[in-house]
Amino acid sequence: MRMWMVNPQLMCRRHLLGEHVEIHMLVGTLLRKKSVAGFVENDLIEVHSIRARHAELVREMDRRGMNHKSPLPKFRSRKLGKVNPRTNLIELGRRCKACKAMQRRSS
Template sequence: MTRMWGVNPKKMCRKHLLGEHVEMHMLASSIDTGRSVKGFQDNNCLDAPLIEERHNQLADEMLRRGYKHNSPLYHQNNLASTPIDVDASYKELIARCRECYKLSLEG
């Protein structure tokens, strides 16, 4: 499921870090081309005004880990904010993913 986790990128495994990065590009593209993201907003999986900021947080962590990042995201958003519950997202992430759970134990 496409979503903005909002979780500290340092606490995300490689798969979820890179996956959310791709999803920020997909969601921005959807908004920029006029496709609806209402379902993501209604399910608290997207705070649209934060897409570019979130992308940059993920990209910074990718670079910190030594991954390549060659896909800047420039996105103009005019959608209302629909805040996500980061604590609930984090609980779901570590329940789903053994690697993210391991990272949660590291300080």
């Protein structure tokens, strides 16, 4: 599970939908009281940003005409984890041609 935390307008469809699904998985993990320590240690998630990030991704999905029918369940938020959007943007561009193209188009 990974929260990229980059501007959603710079994400390809696959990565946008992927992060959205992973946010729902992450909340499921928290609700089952399973450990997320590994994700925190690797700077992959920010628990305190989950709700705002979900809203941001849904806004972008709406903008692109994708249907969203999955409200985020209630969960206990806490200050945990730190993600670096700047290095993540570079990594997304390196991993994914479609994301790279969106970054180029916007610059």
